[in-house]
Amino acid sequence: MSTDPHLSTDPLMSDGERAEARIRTDDRAHVFHSWSAQALIDPMPIASAEGVYFTDYAGKRYLDFSSQLVNVNIGYQHPKLVAAIQRQAAKLTTIAPTFANDARSEAARLIAELAPGELDHVFFTNGGAEAVENAIRLARLHTGRGKVMSAYRSYHGGTAGALTLTGDPRRWGSEPGMPGVVRFWGPYLYRSAFHATSERQECERALQHLREILTVEGPHNVAAIVLETVVGTNGILVPPDGYLAGVRAICDEFGIVMIADEVMAGFGRCGEWFAVDHWGVTPDLICFAKGVNSGYVPLGGVVISREIAATFAERPYPGGLTYSGHPLACASAVASINIFREEKIVENAREVGTNVIGPRLRAMAERHPSVGEVRGLGVFWAVELVKDRATREPLVPFNAAGAANEPMNEVVAACKSRGLWPFVHFNRVHVVPPCTITADEARIGLDLLDEALAAADNHYTGSG
Ligand SMILES: Cc1ncc(COP(=O)(O)O)c(C=O)c1O
Numbered sequence: 150m151s152t153d154p155h156l157s158t159d160p161l162m163s164d165g166e167r168a169e170a171r172i173r174t175d176d177r178a179h180v181f182h183s184w185s186a187q188a189l190i191d192p193m194p195i196a197s198a199e200g201v202y203f204t205d206y207a208g209k210r211y212l213d214f215s216s217q218l219v220n221v222n223i224g225y226q227h228p229k230l231v232a233a234i235q236r237q238a239a240k241l242t243t244i245a246p247t248f249a250n251d252a253r254s255e256a257a258r259l260i261a262e263l264a265p266g267e268l269d270h271v272f273f274t275n276g277g278a279e280a281v282e283n284a285i286r287l288a289r290l291h292t293g294r295g296k297v298m299s300a301y302r303s304y305h306g307g308t309a310g311a312l313t314l315t316g317d318p319r320r321w322g323s324e325p326g327m328p329g330v331v332r333f334w335g336p337y338l339y340r341s342a343f344h345a346t347s348e349r350q351e352c353e354r355a356l357q358h359l360r361e362i363l364t365v366e367g368p369h370n371v372a373a374i375v376l377e378t379v380v381g382t383n384g385i386l387v388p389p390d391g392y393l394a395g396v397r398a399i400c401d402e403f404g405i406v407m408i409a410d411e412v413m414a415g416f417g418r419c420g421e422w423f424a425v426d427h428w429g430v431t432p433d434l435i436c437f438a439k440g441v442n443s444g445y446v447p448l449g450g451v452v453i454s455r456e457i458a459a460t461f462a463e464r465p466y467p468g469g470l471t472y473s474g475h476p477l478a479c480a481s482a483v484a485s486i487n488i489f490r491e492e493k494i495v496e497n498a499r500e501v502g503t504n505v506i507g508p509r510l511r512a513m514a515e516r517h518p519s520v521g522e523v524r525g526l527g528v529f530w531a532v533e534l535v536k537d538r539a540t541r542e543p544l545v546p547f548n549a550a551g552a553a554n555e556p557m558n559e560v561v562a563a564c565k566s567r568g569l570w571p572f573v574h575f576n577r578v579h580v581v582p583p584c585t586i587t588a589d590e591a592r593i594g595l596d597l598l599d600e601a602l603a604a605a606d607n608h609y610t611g612s613g
Contacts, residue, residue: 169194169206183307184319198225201586203570211565212594214582215572219381219529220439222417223485223494224583230445233484237477246273246473253474256482260441260452263422263486266431270458272466273450273474277412277438278306280449281375284434285310286468287453288373288406291460295328296371298362300335302383305375305410314375317383318548333362335376337386339522339533340541352389360399368403373434378424381413382574385531387524393430400433406457407432412449416440417489417584420499420527427526433457440584442485448478489584498584502527505588506580509595518613519544519605530580532598534560537611543576544605556608563601569594571601 162170172194182190196206201224204210216222223230237252244250257271272287274280285297299305301316312319313326320326334342336355343354363371374396380386400407409432414424417440421427425435434457438449472478489495502525510523510530521535534544534557544556557573564571564578572579582594 165196165206165208169196172206200224200226201583201590209568211568211570212582212590212597213570214564214580214594214598215570216528216581216583217444218439219413219418219572219579219581220444222440222498222584223443223488224585227443227485227488227585229488230443230481230484234445234477234481237480241476243472244476245471246469250474250476250479252476252479252483256474256479256486259483259486260437260450264435264452265423265425265429267455268431268433268435268452269455270453271450272453272468273448273479274438274470275447275472275475275478276306276449277410277436278308278311278449279470280412280436280438280451281305281311281314281408281410282308283468284375284408284410284436284451285314285373287434287451287457287460287466288408290467291457292372292404292406294370294372296331296366297329297373297375298331298333298359298366298371299375300377300380301332302335302337302380302386303375303377303410304382305377306412331362331366331371333359335380335386336389336392337380337384338389339524348389349391352391352395355392356395356399359396363399363403368405371403371405373406373408374400375408375410377410377412377414379414379419379526379529381529382579384533384574384577385525385529385579387526388428390428393425393428397430397432406434408434408436410436412436412438413440414529417495417498418527418529418581420495420502422495442478442481443583445485446475446478446481448475448482492585494584497586498527501586501588501591502530505591506530506595509592509599510580513595513599513602516599517602517606518611519602519609525580528580528582528584528586532578532580532602534576534578534602534605535611536609538613539611544608545576547575549575556605559604559607560601563604564598567597567601569597569601571598 195203197204202210260271261269299314303316305311305314310327312323313330336351338351345351345354415437433454435452442448514520514523519534522533536542545554572581
């Protein structure tokens with residue numbers, strides 16, 4: 150059934166208002182949105198976007214501190230990236246994965262060159278969840294084992310296997326899910342599951358905990374340990390030095406495949422091409438998506454070690470996708486990687502994080518009682534809000550909704566009214582702008598966030 154928006158004939162409306170009304174009416178009538186109660190949302194129509202800003206139909210411009218879903222690493226409408234997609238569209242828009250094509254070959258070579266160690270083959274997917282699904286399949290077939298371990302504080306995607314691996318409540322609606330998944334606690338000193346009081350203790354105890362879980366599960370049954378190199382949506386949890394190397398050592402000891410999910414943390418976000426580079430650790434499989442081409446065309450994939458790729462030299466790999474290695478998507482990845490190199494975008498993310506975002510957030514933590522902790526690296530930061538610094542009680546309860554989430558809603562509203570678009574999850578504001586953000590743009594956004602945090606302070610109940 151189609152809907153005829155009567156508003157579009159109102160003579161008092163401008164063309165922009167009419168366009169917006171039409172979008173809203175069709176959206177509400179026909180679009181079924183992700184993760185949402187359909188009747189309780191009112192998605193904002195976006196008219197245009199450029200650089201680190203997007204604009205609504207009323208002409209209001211937002212500085213994007215979310216990079217949408219932490220994927221627009223190169224910023225909006227990068228002219229060279231748009232032109233590369235247009236060139237590829239004019240040349241070859243689609244071809245089956247059974248053929249070779251120049252865009253896919255080059256994208257695979259560039260990604261393999263960037264990846265650490267002997268990770269030199271790439272299986273392309275349409276996004277992050279499919280990358281995780283295929284990484285699990287590769288690990289299970291390579292090892293001949295069934296179990297897969299993942300962290301409670303994690304998100305790995307919205308498909309069956311990836312959602313079972315996911316630790317956060319988005320998993321609940323799809324349970325029981327895929328058999329064979331075992332979860333563990335990763336390091337998170339601020340809310341330590343191990344009663345640790347230093348990074349070093351947290352690291353040692355988290356590794357010991359992983360080892361104990363493996364012992365009771367039977368390490369010979371475990372195909373893979375999957376973890377986000379830096380946990381993203383579930384808190385921007387930067388692992389203590391030594392943790393990833395420790396996981397690598399455990400995997401080596403028991404012949405387990407180490408899968409780094411870098412869908413969010415990779416391609417510049419952490420001030421490195423791959424986040425594992427920060428610690429010099431080489432996993433067996435790396436899942437990527439988002440920042441590889443900033444979502445200008447859907448793309449993801451798995452970078453595969455030589456050893457695992459060799460398992461499928463004589464034996465067919467039992468997995469595939471109609472659009473694996475889609476030429477338009479791969480051409481945009483090639484162009485994006487080249488632009489990143491020319492414009493030193495990875496370096497920019499590192500410098501803005503180190504010189505501007507980190508110091509400014511630390512200063513805010515001193516001024517605002519509601520800021521319990523700030524942490525991050527590159528353009529990947531979290532501001533954790535609490536009701537009380539002494540007890541560390543979160544500003545809103547775990548997985549809060551409705552009235553219980555009101556304090557966070559007020560922080561969001563305070564940001565948006567100032568023209569800042571924040572990324573918020575549970576009791577945290579994540580500062581995750583495009584990797585291309587300049588120091589000045591970052592300062593402007595941080596000043597707005599600073600003002601908006603007064604809304605959180607209003608709910609502070611602690612004494613200090
Ligand atoms: C760490 C991580 N893995 C996987 C995914 C799933 O990616 P996609 O939504 O492209 O399927 C996400 C998405 O946010 C993610 O953050």
